[in-house]
Amino acid sequence: MHALLHVGRRAGQIAITVLLVALLTFTLLHMLPGDPAVVLLGERATEATIAQLHHQMGLDQPMPVQFWRYLVSLATLNLGDSLTMRIPVATLLIQRLPVTLGLTCYALLLALLIAVPLAFAAALREGGIADTIIQVASQIGLSMPVFYLGLILLITLAAGLGWFPVGGIGDSFLADIRALFLPALTLALSLSALLMRNLRAALVEVLAAEFVSFARAKGLPRRLLLLRHVLRNALVSTLTLLGIRISGLVGGAVITETVFAIPGVGRLMIDSIFARDYAVVQGTILVIAVLVSLVFLTTDALQAMLDPRVEA
Amino acid sequence: MNEGVTAPAPDPTALPDDASAHRALRCVAASHRGAVLPVLRPAPVAGIVILLLFLACAAAPGWIAPYDQLAFDYRALLRPPSLAHPFGTDNFGRDLLSRVIWASRVDLQIAIFATVFPMVFGTFAGCLLGYFGGIADVVFRRLVDVIITIPFVVLVIAIVAVLGPGLTNMYIAISAVGWIVYARLVRAEVLVQRRLDYVAAGRVMGYGAARIIFRHLLPNVAPPVVVYWMSDMALAILLGSSLGYLGLGAQPPTAEWGVQIADGKNFITTAWWMSIFPGLAIVLAGIGFSLAGDGLAVWLRRRD
Numbered sequence: 001m002h003a004l005l006h007v008g009r010r011a012g013q014i015a016i017t018v019l020l021v022a023l024l025t026f027t028l029l030h031m032l033p034g035d036p037a038v039v040l041l042g043e044r045a046t047e048a049t050i051a052q053l054h055h056q057m058g059l060d061q062p063m064p065v066q067f068w069r070y071l072v073s074l075a076t077l078n079l080g081d082s083l084t085m086r087i088p089v090a091t092l093l094i095q096r097l098p099v100t101l102g103l104t105c106y107a108l109l110l111a112l113l114i115a116v117p118l119a120f121a122a123a124l125r126e127g128g129i130a131d132t133i134i135q136v137a138s139q140i141g142l143s144m145p146v147f148y149l150g151l152i153l154l155i156t157l158a159a160g161l162g163w164f165p166v167g168g169i170g171d172s173f174l175a176d177i178r179a180l181f182l183p184a185l186t187l188a189l190s191l192s193a194l195l196m197r198n199l200r201a202a203l204v205e206v207l208a209a210e211f212v213s214f215a216r217a218k219g220l221p222r223r224l225l226l227l228r229h230v231l232r233n234a235l236v237s238t239l240t241l242l243g244i245r246i247s248g249l250v251g252g253a254v255i256t257e258t259v260f261a262i263p264g265v266g267r268l269m270i271d272s273i274f275a276r277d278y279a280v281v282q283g284t285i286l287v288i289a290v291l292v293s294l295v296f297l298t299t300d301a302l303q304a305m306l307d308p309r310v311e312a
Numbered sequence: 313m314n315e316g317v318t319a320p321a322p323d324p325t326a327l328p329d330d331a332s333a334h335r336a337l338r339c340v341a342a343s344h345r346g347a348v349l350p351v352l353r354p355a356p357v358a359g360i361v362i363l364l365l366f367l368a369c370a371a372a373p374g375w376i377a378p379y380d381q382l383a384f385d386y387r388a389l390l391r392p393p394s395l396a397h398p399f400g401t402d403n404f405g406r407d408l409l410s411r412v413i414w415a416s417r418v419d420l421q422i423a424i425f426a427t428v429f430p431m432v433f434g435t436f437a438g439c440l441l442g443y444f445g446g447i448a449d450v451v452f453r454r455l456v457d458v459i460i461t462i463p464f465v466v467l468v469i470a471i472v473a474v475l476g477p478g479l480t481n482m483y484i485a486i487s488a489v490g491w492i493v494y495a496r497l498v499r500a501e502v503l504v505q506r507r508l509d510y511v512a513a514g515r516v517m518g519y520g521a522a523r524i525i526f527r528h529l530l531p532n533v534a535p536p537v538v539v540y541w542m543s544d545m546a547l548a549i550l551l552g553s554s555l556g557y558l559g560l561g562a563q564p565p566t567a568e569w570g571v572q573i574a575d576g577k578n579f580i581t582t583a584w585w586m587s588i589f590p591g592l593a594i595v596l597a598g599i600g601f602s603l604a605g606d607g608l609a610v611w612l613r614r615r616d
Binding site: 013016017018020021024025028031139140142143144145146147148151152154155159244247248250251252254255258269270273274278281285288289290292293296 | 454457458460461462463464465466467469470471473474546550553554557558559560570573576577580581584587588591594595596597598599602603
């Protein structure tokens with residue numbers, strides 16, 4: 001009951017946040033130079049036709065009325081129409097969203113597969129050779145922009161060795177797994193540089209805890225001890241970090257999609273910016289904000305599951 | 313009298329005996345590691361050397377660069393790295409080493425211009441928000457809730473889209489969002505420090521809010537800000553070069569590391585050096601800032 005109340009309160013907070021994000025994107029959109037009616041009708045439109053279209057689009061109404069109408073249309077999942085592609089923004093987003101979500105989850109999985117074993121290797125032999133190499137690698141990873149890392153992987157593994165396609169996505173699930181491997185690896189490597197540092201520090205701290213010595217003393221098998229007790233405790237702080245970093249991961253996905261020519265939400269946004277298709281830009285930002293908020297909610301819940309001491 | 317007020321208060325959770333014992337232990341540990349002068353440890357020194365190298369390139373690129381960065385040479389197009397052109401040449405025959413050196417001027421400028429305003433304004437705002445609270449603080453917390461749901465780079469890209477591509481607009485966009493991070497950091501620090509005895513002592517002595525905030529609180533919240541600023545400069549270079557790569561930051565033919573990487577994008581199968589060397593410069597600068605920043609953090613912590 002208590003947990004349910006907590007989730008309800010958080011959901012309410014998220015609703016307010018989304019409302020404010022809508023206000024932010026709305027304001028940004030209305031600060032834009034250029035008149036959407038002129039974009040639609042072309043430069044040679046007469047003032048009368050422009051005024052008529054303004055009236056049709058509701059652009060002659062006061063700002064608060066326009067914002068209210070925008071909110072009402074949002075509530076019915078109507079995000080407006082793309083000016084350049086002449087289809088609803090919602091339709092575009094529904095096409096593109098699975099690609100970005102798939103890429104992000106793929107990257108998250110790879111990042112955990114890379115970071116957890118390496119963090120263990122570093123933490124179990126603090127100050128050893130493996131620890132030093134891993135620390136240096138993570139320092140380099142933290143200083144490397146995502147788009148550069150992606151290009152290096154493209155140059156070596158795709159263009160050089162020909163193991164992977166140079167861009168785009170596949171036409172089946174397996175082909176997607178192969179085609180999205182390099183972009184996912186790009187994101188995963190830059191994320192795991194951070195994760196590894198954090199997880200290593202957490203593991204070192206947990207390994208020194210009394211309950212670990214106690215478990216060793218009572219003869220608990222090492223594997224069980226490390227996975228069931230040490231990792232679980234160390235993951236709590238890493239999970240918090242991961243929750244905070246998720247918006248960074250999505251930001252990285254936006255750029256990675258551009259590097260690898262992946263038709264996801266991020267590339268849609270960048271393309272729309274250059275095409276001055278602002279309804280699409282507004283829609284993508286809103287959807288990203290909603291997704292990130294949902295991740296915040298999920299990490300909150302997961303944290304409470306992993307660590308009962310966290311206020312549920 | 314004044315010294316008693318400005319001295320940083322000890323950890324409020326520790327008992328006095330505890331605190332002195334703790335400090336003694338820390339000194340033993342420090343001398344044990346031979347780290348009495350932490351600035352002389354190899355990692356921070358390496359960081360400072362790297363930064364000085366880039367500073368020299370930025371200060372006098374004309375002296376250091378072997379060629380004119382903008383001179384086309386149609387007899388030497390897309391040449392791989394050689395003794396004459398250590399980083400190779402691009403599709404216009406321009407010497408890439410010279411361009412990377414000239415670009416350090418633009419990228420260091422990004423590191424500073426994109427961070428100084430957020431740091432100064434954010435610190436100022438954070439002090440006021442933390443000290444006074446009130447409605448402004450409630451509004452600020454809401455703003456933070458909103459901002460963290462939108463990836464930083466997405467927000468900056470969106471603002472640049474509104475203002476138009478280019479370096480100046482990029483600085484405006486990064487500053488418009490970046491100050492929030494500093495304000496958050498300082499606000500949290502002020503909330504802790506505000507409850508300490510030296511602030512109460514200042515109030516008892518009848519000091520005004522401005523004097524307490526700027527003469528007494530500010531020096532105590534400054535160290536974490538300066539440390540964060542070092543890593544923020546590295547982040548600014550990463551972000552600035554990302555926007556340059558996307559075509560939203562520095563505009564060609566300006567040599568900027570991200571723009572250079574984008575120039576080489578169409579030549580990854582034939583001329584890998586076009587993208588690889590400018591990227592190495594970004595990584596090296598990032599490592600420089602981060603090592604120097606870590607050193608600074610350790611030094612500031614030891615100084616207490």
